[in-house]
Amino acid sequence: GIQVEQSPPDLILQEGANSTLRCNFSDSVNNLQWFHQNPWGQLINLFYIPSGTKQNGRLSATTVATERYSLLYISSSQTTDSGVYFCAVDSNYQLIWGAGTKLIIKP
Amino acid sequence: EADIYQTPRYLVIGTGKKITLECSQTMGHDKMYWYQQDPGMELHLIHYSYGVNSTEKGDLSSESTVSRIRTEHFPLTLESARPSHTSQYLCASRKTGTYEQYFGPGTRLTVT
Numbered sequence: 004g005i006q007v008e009q010s011p012p013d014l015i016l017q018e019g020a021n022s023t024l025r026c027n028f029s030d031s032v033n034n035l036q037w038f039h040q041n042p043w044g045q046l047i048n049l050f051y052i053p054s055g056t057k058q059n060g061r062l063s064a065t066t067v068a069t070e071r072y073s074l075l076y077i078s079s080s081q082t083t084d085s086g087v088y089f090c091a092v093d094s095n096y097q098l099i100w101g102a103g104t105k106l107i108i109k110p
Numbered sequence: 111e112a113d114i115y116q117t118p119r120y121l122v123i124g125t126g127k128k129i130t131l132e133c134s135q136t137m138g139h140d141k142m143y144w145y146q147q148d149p150g151m152e153l154h155l156i157h158y159s160y161g162v163n164s165t166e167k168g169d170l171s172s173e174s175t176v177s178r179i180r181t182e183h184f185p186l187t188l189e190s191a192r193p194s195h196t197s198q199y200l201c202a203s204r205k206t207g208t209y210e211q212y213f214g215p216g217t218r219l220t221v222t
Contacts, residue, residue, distance in 0.1 A: 036209065043215075044216045044218070045215050046200065046202075046216075047213075048210055048211070048212065051209055053209075087150050089153070093209055096141065097143075097158065097168070098153075098155070098211060100152045100153045102151070102152045103151070105150055
């Protein structure tokens with residue numbers, strides 16, 4: 004089956020810093036999503052991005068489907084950005100999840 | 111903001127008890143999912159449904175059961191809770207023809 008790998012597993016940054024999170028997947032996929040799970044456990048859809056680039060405020064994502072990776076950029080980090088970031092790819096209408104990147108933003 | 115609800119949000123229960131975790135969505139989505147997740151770890155699919163009267167088991171072996179009698183409602187039942195069931199349970203839904211999944215707030219279950 005499809006394998007999804009995320010890096011780095013953990014990231015600690017000062018407020019205001021920029022970061023790049025990576026998601027590699029082992030096979031061609033129809034779609035890829037990025038999620039943020041806040042410290043209270045709520046999962047929020049950030050991007051649905053099977054290919055190309057999207058931006059939403061301080062967050063942007065790029066997926067290069069031919070090279071089987073996606074990147075999530077966070078600029079000018081805030082403490083509210085802390086949490087776990089997951090990428091997930093679709094396989095037969097089920098999501099295959101990466102293990103996540105745990106991001107801690109220190110004030 | 112997605113309209114998907116889970117109750118209870120937190121539950122502490124003794125071993126051997128029967129429990130039902132509730133999940134409801136008001137978006138008319140036909141596909142619904144239950145995931146199990148240990149804190150900060152990846153999600154594991156335990157059950158899914160493609161519509162009314164449709165239920166399937168996911169990749170993670172689970173001693174739970176589900177039902178889908180109404181489009182908006184997808185409860186998960188544990189007949190006899192065990193400490194190994196201690197985890198967070200997340201419900202999600204999506205609309206056929208779209209890829210975005212929307213998640214409820216989760217139920218944190220502790221079995222003592």
